[in-house]
Each structure stands twice: as C-alpha cells, then as structure tokens.
Amino acid sequence: LYTGDRSYASRYYPNLLKVLDTWYPSVTDSAGLLSKGLNNTGGYGDYAFLDRTGRITYYNANYVQALNDAARMARWLGHEADAQRWEARAGAVKDAVNAHLWDADAGAYLDSATGPVRHAQDGNSIAITAGIADAERAASALAHLDATTRRPYGNAFMDNDTIFGDASQRVYAFTSYPEIVARFESGRAESAVDQIRRTYGWMDSHDPGITNWEGIGPGGSLYEGAYTSMAHGWSTGVLPALTHQLLGARPTSPGYATWEVRPQPAGVSWAQGQLPTPHGPLQVSWETAHTAFDVTVHVPGGTHGALTFPMDAREVTVRAGRRVLWDGRRHSDRTVQVSDHQVTVSGLGAGTHTFTALRRK
Structure with a gap:
C-alpha cells in the first residue's frame, strides 16, 4: 500500500495463499470461526502471553481484516478468483463473529466464548476497524469501554480481572492504537484525542518523559516494574493515528497512486x-x-x-x-x-x- 512494490507482493503471494487457504482453515471450527486449541494451537499465548482459548474475538477480527486486505492485493495482482473467495469468507467470518461473540447484555464483543465473561479492548476495537461492527454495535462497544476501562492514564485492555489480577488496570498502548482508530472512524474524534492525551500525556509527564512505554500498570505505574520497556516500538501507533485520522492523509491505492x-x-x-x-x-x-x-x-x-x-x-x-x-x-x-x-x-x-x-x- 505504501510502496506499490508489485514484485515484492508477487514474490510472497504464494505464502499468502498457504496461510489463508491451508493454515487458517486447519484451525477453523464448525461455525467458521478461528478457535485456539485446534490443530495443537493451545499453548501459544499471543502478544501478551494471555491464557485465552476457543473462539477469540481478537483473532477473528484480525482474520476478517487479513482476508479483505489480501483480497485487495489479489485483485491488484490480477487474481480475481482469489479475491472473490477471500471476500466471501471474510463476510462469513464477520457474520459468525456477530452471531457467536456479541454479548447483547453488555453491548460489547466477548473476549472469548470460553471461560469467564470479559470484554477486551483488542477484540472490540478491531471488530470496528475491520468492519465487523455496524454503527450501532460500534457505538455500544465503545460506550462499554468508556464505562469499564477508562483510566487517568489511558484505557485498560480488559474490563475485569478474570484473565489475571489487575488486568482491568493495565493500559497497553499497543492495543490502544486500534481503539483510537475505531473512535476516529466511527465519528468520535473528540474521544480519540482525549484517549491520546490521557495515554501519551501520562507517558510524557512521567520519567523519562520523551519515550513511549510498553505498558502502564495500576495507578499509572510501570506495569512490569523494572522489566518494563520504557521505549517500545509497539507503542507508536499514535503516529499513524495522528497522521491518517487527525491530519487525515492516507493512501487509497498502492504506492499512493491515489490518496x-x-x-x-x-x-x-x-x-x-x-x-x-x-x-x-x-x-x-x-x-x-x-x-x-x-x-x-x-x-x-x-x-x-x-x-x-x-x-x-x-x-x-x-x-x-x-x-x-x-x-x-x-x-x-x-x-x-x-x-x-x-x-x-x-x-x-x-x-x-x-x-x-x-x-x-
């Protein structure tokens, strides 16, 4: 998208086919959802080594995003049949997420359909940015995050502590990025800027004052004590959010041919x-x-x-x-x-x- 490098895309296109058409179907259940635990996938704990199992909204929302992005790439490279197949599957996974992972009582997407009921920043935010949530569900999910995760130093990545102690007090700038984008993209730009000011304003006003932290813990502390990275690339999502959403400039076709x-x-x-x-x-x-x-x-x-x-x-x-x-x-x-x-x-x-x-x- 940023470089328009067709040769690079063509070189790795077979890998894309293998991932989307062989690997992901091998970990898909009867409802059409990715399910952690199938095909010996139960041990790995994702970006924060979280003990999540079964149908997880975060994984499936990213899957929808991947399928639609891959379809656009396939069409650019002249593989129309692949594009149509992936778009159709993205639609099916989207419907399955809304059917099986939406919690009507909370008005938000479940973190996982397995285990204690909780609602995560990552799954709810990416369900919005990937186009799974319609306007009504997007508004409801963001309202739930406002009511349950808002902290003076950002928005926490879980709405309760059932996954581990103090989870509802931890802010990950890594997963705050899609929430910030979701707020911009759903017409809530003021709340996006407010979240940026709380999250990055906290980092800016505390030692060392010039870098983005890996995470913020209870009360605004270093979330892993002395092991916390205080200059972490995963926390720089605020830069594309400010560029593409607030400034408002972004490419609309490969290599900025259009923008x-x-x-x-x-x-x-x-x-x-x-x-x-x-x-x-x-x-x-x-x-x-x-x-x-x-x-x-x-x-x-x-x-x-x-x-x-x-x-x-x-x-x-x-x-x-x-x-x-x-x-x-x-x-x-x-x-x-x-x-x-x-x-x-x-x-x-x-x-x-x-x-x-x-x-x-």
Whole structure:
C-alpha cells in the first residue's frame, strides 16, 4: 500500500495463499470461526502471553481484516478468483463473529466464548476497524469501554480481572492504537484525542518523559516494574493515528497512486505533516478556527487525490483563492461533490492547492 512494490507482493503471494487457504482453515471450527486449541494451537499465548482459548474475538477480527486486505492485493495482482473467495469468507467470518461473540447484555464483543465473561479492548476495537461492527454495535462497544476501562492514564485492555489480577488496570498502548482508530472512524474524534492525551500525556509527564512505554500498570505505574520497556516500538501507533485520522492523509491505492485527505480536527487547532511516497512527499497542513478552515496540500507528480472538509456543507462556503467551489447550494464543477453533508474536492494533481472553508453567518 505504501510502496506499490508489485514484485515484492508477487514474490510472497504464494505464502499468502498457504496461510489463508491451508493454515487458517486447519484451525477453523464448525461455525467458521478461528478457535485456539485446534490443530495443537493451545499453548501459544499471543502478544501478551494471555491464557485465552476457543473462539477469540481478537483473532477473528484480525482474520476478517487479513482476508479483505489480501483480497485487495489479489485483485491488484490480477487474481480475481482469489479475491472473490477471500471476500466471501471474510463476510462469513464477520457474520459468525456477530452471531457467536456479541454479548447483547453488555453491548460489547466477548473476549472469548470460553471461560469467564470479559470484554477486551483488542477484540472490540478491531471488530470496528475491520468492519465487523455496524454503527450501532460500534457505538455500544465503545460506550462499554468508556464505562469499564477508562483510566487517568489511558484505557485498560480488559474490563475485569478474570484473565489475571489487575488486568482491568493495565493500559497497553499497543492495543490502544486500534481503539483510537475505531473512535476516529466511527465519528468520535473528540474521544480519540482525549484517549491520546490521557495515554501519551501520562507517558510524557512521567520519567523519562520523551519515550513511549510498553505498558502502564495500576495507578499509572510501570506495569512490569523494572522489566518494563520504557521505549517500545509497539507503542507508536499514535503516529499513524495522528497522521491518517487527525491530519487525515492516507493512501487509497498502492504506492499512493491515489490518496485522500480527510481531516478530523477534534478540537485541535492546527496540524501539519509530510507522508513519504514513491513519487515524493505528500504534504498537508491545516488550521481551524470557529469561522474558517484553511488547508494546503502539496501533491507529488504521478499521483492524484481528494480532499474532504470536516465542516457541515450546509453551513460553509468553500473557496480556492477567489474562486467559489461551493456556496452552500451549488458546486462549481464535477470535481466538487457533497455527500453526507461534507464537501469533497477531487482530482487534485501535482502542485500546491490551497482552500478555505468559511462558515456562513
């Protein structure tokens, strides 16, 4: 997606086939869900050596994501039959997750269908980012996490302590990343920024003050005492979240051949960033105030993309210099569209483009 390296994708495509069409079916149960314990998989404890068994939402949500990502890659490489097969399986796994792992009483996805009832940050968040949860379930799951996992130093990765003592007091920045993205992607940008401020603000205001911790324990302590890594790559998910969601810039096809800029300010007054692409940097900067939103996009040659404004189209006038692109009722040409009350300007090619959205009185 970031490099457009077709030869790399082609070289490893047989491995992808083997993983998705041989390995995963060997650990799939009669409901179509991955089940930890099948085919001698009971011993390994995933990213935090957690004692989870059976149908686990986290694994199955990642499986849906993997199938859909692989389908897009397959289609890019010309393997249409593979793409269709994986998309169909992703749909089936999605339905099975909603049928077997949704806890209607809690309004959230179960961590596992086996053992004590608990609800995890990883499974609920990735169920949203992978498109398993519809809008109603996404809102409910995030509300459950708000009610049960919110801490002054972030959001805990479990809503109770049935998996081990103090689990409901531990914050993993690693699994906080998909929750932050889930909040942005489900229209809750303010809560995403609040979670960033609590999690990374805690790290920033405590020793050593310049690095991202592996984890935060009860009361904001080092979660593994002296064994805690205080500079951990797994905790840097805030960077793509700030880049792709808050700044709003991300690729929409391999190698940034196409891209989008969809800012979500969430109370932040300005942002600027530069994304490395095979064609040169894609540069974005924006500044927002009560009455105006100003944005500049510098586009590298060989790419084109679209900009979506974060303001209600019914309340703003959009200009490019002196030219009015949208006056609240009419757009200037076919490159300007309005959908879900948001103005999008498409077909932005090489060069620098500056726009202003003015709130009408």
